Amino acid sequence: MxxxxxxxxxxxxxxxxxxxxxxxxxxxxxxxxxxxxxxxxxxxxxxxxxxxxxxxxxxxxxxxxxxxxxxxxxxxxxxxxxxxxxxxxxxxxxxxxxxxxxxxxxxxxxxxxxxxAGLAIKPKKKETVISAFFQSALDSDAEFKNGFEKLTPFKQREYLEYIDTAKQEKTKATRLEKITPMVKSGIGLNDKYRQ
Missing domain, CATH: 3.90.1150 (Aspartate Aminotransferase, domain 1)
Structure with missing residues (x-):
């Protein structure tokens, strides 16, 4: 062989x-x-x-x-x-x-x-930045906010990036509508791809 x-x-x-x-x-x-x-x-x-x-x-x-x-x-x-x-x-x-x-x-x-001796460069923690658009969605829906807060920081950042990379407000709104049931159910944006 x-x-x-x-x-x-x-x-x-x-x-x-x-x-x-x-x-x-x-x-x-x-x-x-x-x-x-x-x-x-x-x-x-x-x-x-x-x-x-x-x-x-x-x-x-x-x-x-x-x-x-x-x-x-x-x-x-x-x-x-x-x-x-x-x-x-x-x-x-x-x-x-x-x-x-x-x-x-x-x-x-x-x-x-x-x-x-433990010498290593520790990866910097990524700071989670919530845009005004996403924050207003959190503020207007307690169930959505609660589901979002239960997600891991990594999964939170995936959702934030998914919304914030949309250039038009209309696209952001469409994406928000799509992810809302997933967030409320505690499902990460890309969970279906992680096995």
């Missing part, structure tokens, strides 16, 4: 490099798991690193790489302005990995220590 294709190995051209990285990672206490279809290495079931091949490089990424000292200046933010904690170390050849093995191991062990 053939080995499953790693979705993080976009090109399939890095088998030696991937194996070299795995051999280094095997020298640590990290546990390999498959998440999102690719290899992720964890400690106490928390993501520490992952590996993958792309068109012009193979990479090891550190979930909370922002906390690594990176004295050798090897890490890059793959998605500047979007990615908060994740950092990548990119390699163009197996010899590059072999030459940096001790340093790679050092970075991985530092990442493990940081995970154990």
């Amino acid at each position: 053939s080995e499953k294709k790693n979705p993080w190995d976009k090109s399939g051209q890095w088998p030696e490099e991937m194996n070299a990285l795995k051999a280094i990672i095997d020298k640590t206490e990290l546990v390999e798991m498959t998440k999102w279809g690719g290899p992720v290495y964890t400690i106490d079931k928390k993501n520490v690193i992952g590996i993958g091949g792309f068109k012009s490089y193979v990479a090891i990424w550190f979930w909370n790489g922002v906390f690594l000292k990176d004295s050798a200046k090897k890490l890059v933010n793959a998605n500047e302005g979007v990615t908060k904690g994740l950092r990548q170390w990119r390699f163009a050849s197996k010899s590059e990995i072999d030459n940096d093995e001790a340093l790679i191991l050092h970075y991985i062990n530092e990442a493990i220590a940081n995970e154990r």
Whole structure:
């Protein structure tokens, strides 16, 4: 039986490099798991690193790489302005990995220590903003308001966004009419899609 294709190995051209990285990672206490279809290495079931091949490089990424000292200046933010904690170390050849093995191991062990110390970027809680249109609907229907308040903040935000993304008042009113029985019944906007 053939080995499953790693979705993080976009090109399939890095088998030696991937194996070299795995051999280094095997020298640590990290546990390999498959998440999102690719290899992720964890400690106490928390993501520490992952590996993958792309068109012009193979990479090891550190979930909370922002906390690594990176004295050798090897890490890059793959998605500047979007990615908060994740950092990548990119390699163009197996010899590059072999030459940096001790340093790679050092970075991985530092990442493990940081995970154990609880260093992580905590996601910011989204603030629920209720528009004047939606607030007037809540104020005019006690049953609707009661149902809305019983929903989780996530489900509340889904409804608010659904109403507020309508450009015309007529569309907002139509959408409000549609969701009112769902809110009163405690049903989330997208519950039918969540299984």
